[in-house]
Amino acid sequence: MREINDREGEGTVLGNLGGTYHFLGNHTKAIEYHEQSLAIARKINDRHKEGITLDRLGLAYSSLGNYAKAIKYHEQGLAILREVKDRLSQGAALSNLGIAYHSLGNYTKAIEYHEQSLAITREIKDRENEGRILSNLGFMLDKLHQSELAIVFYKESVNVRETVRQDIRKLDRTLQESYTQSVAGTYRSLADLLLSQGRVLEAQQVLELLKIQELRDYTRDTRTGGTTEGSPLNPLEKPIPTAFNDKIALGSQITQCEQTKCAQRSQLIAQREAANDNFTALVDRLKKALREQEIKDPAQLQSDRFTLAAQKVILANPNVKTVLVYPLVLDDKLWLVWGSQAGKSAVVFDSKEIPVTRKDLSAKVGELQDLLSKRGDPQKLQQVSQQLYQWLIAPIRKQLDENGVQQIVFSLDRATRYIPMAALHDGKQFLIENFAISTILTAEIDTQDKLSANLQDDPVLGLGLTQSVSGFPALTAVRAEIDGIIRTSDRPQDSNGIYPGLELFDLNFTEATLREKVSEYRVLHIATHGKFVPGNPDDSFLILGDGKPLSIPTIRSMTALANTHLVVLSACETGKGGLDKEGLEVAGIGHYFLLSGAKSVMASLWLVNDPATSVLMREFYRRLSQGNISKAEALRQVQIEFLKGKLTVQDASTRSDIPVGLESGTRSPSATTDFSHPYYWAPFIPL
Numbered sequence: 001m002r003e004i005n006d007r008e009g010e011g012t013v014l015g016n017l018g019g020t021y022h023f024l025g026n027h028t029k030a031i032e033y034h035e036q037s038l039a040i041a042r043k044i045n046d047r048h049k050e051g052i053t054l055d056r057l058g059l060a061y062s063s064l065g066n067y068a069k070a071i072k073y074h075e076q077g078l079a080i081l082r083e084v085k086d087r088l089s090q091g092a093a094l095s096n097l098g099i100a101y102h103s104l105g106n107y108t109k110a111i112e113y114h115e116q117s118l119a120i121t122r123e124i125k126d127r128e129n130e131g132r133i134l135s136n137l138g139f140m141l142d143k144l145h146q147s148e149l150a151i152v153f154y155k156e157s158v159n160v161r162e163t164v165r166q167d168i169r170k171l172d173r174t175l176q177e178s179y180t181q182s183v184a185g186t187y188r189s190l191a192d193l194l195l196s197q198g199r200v201l202e203a204q205q206v207l208e209l210l211k212i213q214e215l216r217d218y219t220r221d222t223r224t225g226g227t228t229e230g231s232p233l234n235p236l237e238k239p240i241p242t243a244f245n246d247k248i249a250l251g252s253q254i255t256q257c258e259q260t261k262c263a264q265r266s267q268l269i270a271q272r273e274a275a276n277d278n279f280t281a282l283v284d285r286l287k288k289a290l291r292e293q294e295i296k297d298p299a300q301l302q303s304d305r306f307t308l309a310a311q312k313v314i315l316a317n318p319n320v321k322t323v324l325v326y327p328l329v330l331d332d333k334l335w336l337v338w339g340s341q342a343g344k345s346a347v348v349f350d351s352k353e354i355p356v357t358r359k360d361l362s363a364k365v366g367e368l369q370d371l372l373s374k375r376g377d378p379q380k381l382q383q384v385s386q387q388l389y390q391w392l393i394a395p396i397r398k399q400l401d402e403n404g405v406q407q408i409v410f411s412l413d414r415a416t417r418y419i420p421m422a423a424l425h426d427g428k429q430f431l432i433e434n435f436a437i438s439t440i441l442t443a444e445i446d447t448q449d450k451l452s453a454n455l456q457d458d459p460v461l462g463l464g465l466t467q468s469v470s471g472f473p474a475l476t477a478v479r480a481e482i483d484g485i486i487r488t489s490d491r492p493q494d495s496n497g498i499y500p501g502l503e504l505f506d507l508n509f510t511e512a513t514l515r516e517k518v519s520e521y522r523v524l525h526i527a528t529h530g531k532f533v534p535g536n537p538d539d540s541f542l543i544l545g546d547g548k549p550l551s552i553p554t555i556r557s558m559t560a561l562a563n564t565h566l567v568v569l570s571a572c573e574t575g576k577g578g579l580d581k582e583g584l585e586v587a588g589i590g591h592y593f594l595l596s597g598a599k600s601v602m603a604s605l606w607l608v609n610d611p612a613t614s615v616l617m618r619e620f621y622r623r624l625s626q627g628n629i630s631k632a633e634a635l636r637q638v639q640i641e642f643l644k645g646k647l648t649v650q651d652a653s654t655r656s657d658i659p660v661g662l663e664s665g666t667r668s669p670s671a672t673t674d675f676s677h678p679y680y681w682a683p684f685i686p687l
Contacts, residue, residue: 008049011040015053022056027063034060051080055093062100070100082259091120095133107144111137119252122245131160135186147193148287152237154190158209159230161186184213190231191328195335197290200349204310204337206231207326211411211442236286243282247275309443310339313409314347317630320436322407323400324443327392329414331358338396340403352395362415364388369418373606375679385425392416393424393431400435407436407632411443418576420605420682422639430678432639436632438686441594457625458565460501461521462486463509465528469547478527479505481570481614485525485621498621499523509545511554519560523568524598525617530571532588540589542571555592562597566631569593570617574603590687600631601687612680615647632686642681648674 001009018033034057041049054077061070078093098113114137121130138153161183187210194203209231233241250272257265314322321341328335334354342348364387371381400408408431410421421439422432431437462482468474482505487497501521504513518524526542533539541549561567567590574589590603616638623634641647675681
């Protein structure tokens, strides 16, 4: 640009460099480039570029904590943007001014600027930033201890964002900032406030929306979870948005009137004062009604789809008393939200706040993972496990025992996703010794089929890798594992097989054969190597028998999985998640089979042992085949037999000649005859 003397282009590139350094957090360097861009804009008299660059300089100074200087630049930029009539950028500058004043503790001024910004975003139908500003207003109102009103704004933010449903992409953070940098963050803040007021059922609905939004983030697919309608306002809240809209619309008219020196200014001010009074009266009425009527849960009276979905989970099996548990992990606390049966066909929800930070919880989960995956000292393992038990189970254990609960279904959050709940210890026993354990993505997506039995004699498609392929060693236990599960038509006298079905090994186990055959079978069993790549989940894969990867994008495209009631992934780390390159937590490989239509999945959290896995799988299917037993209960029974030493390496005698060793990223051979350590029986979790 300099070579061809394109001053406008030079200024644009300098501004883009400034924006890039801002994204990287190098705000001093960002200021340097923005100042060069500003100098050129002024030199060539580009007023529009000058206004935008001044606003971006304000953002950079805010990031450095120099709010007074930031306000100065935002105000200069806003004046020019009004002059050139750029409504979109005016809205951004006003919102950024609001954030700067908030950082200085001047909440009244901050709310005033956010209200002006909101009026513009609605005028120009900028729905994405409308949702963002509503969330910011909720955040500030919460800081002002107006939690009832903050909930209304957070709900409105959620509802706006639910209507957008555009492809996931990063907004221009050099243009407009937010307290809550993600949509999911707004859901978390809303759920936290609802729970703090005892409005548990409303919070449960928001938690379901949070799970679906996170799945949309994971998959980069805004269609995941189907159509969602947001968080409904209760009857006491419904008048407030209308009154607020009237108030900010009049404020916007006054601002424009002052700029044009219109004659109606006094009349407009009087109208705004009346609108303010009406709004204040409605807010007071809301607070009073919540206090006087002691309404802890207005949404209890509503027939909401998420409540009905939770009922289906809790009441899925009338013979098994079930509780549904949602941990909500926040930076400064943990919430436990749970639903249980009340009567024959009703459910009730309750909640409890646990004083543990996200950092401490994550650290303890990491410690547990390390001890489990490396077969650590059992005494140390129990100590760590007991601490997690105290946070996640002990607060509700009394209710579980008093109500005769037999099964716990978890819809897990953040670091809790990486805990094998079966291995939590109360000081005397593991959790699995008292309860069957299941895990669901969301009550809305998962169906009651996941928790039911009805797989007594269904055909199984068994796919296995036995030979070595590039970078992965042979799995000598796989053929015996699948032979022990499936009886085929070419081996009618085979007494080892449990279920009828088809076996395909090595070169016969290809993507083409998987696609061709999977719709014919209710159960899909895959025994192979797996690799999860948290930095880029689309690079995660299972190894096909021909050595090629079965990638997550391929799994997502397999619509025939809708006929599959159970997918068993007898491989390593298929249930493990992690952080992607954007810092978002992503789902493990197993979850993508669910998203493609499979009703339930059994997956692993770490590198599994080959002989132990073979025994566990065969025994799991043997119990499942007996009928009248859920998948979770079948797995529980096998895990208890491992734990009590009733199933050992002797039950895998065909693999006794497997050499000792541990291959990273592979199913590993056995170094012991004892399978009682949770390393052997706890990695597989029902999703």
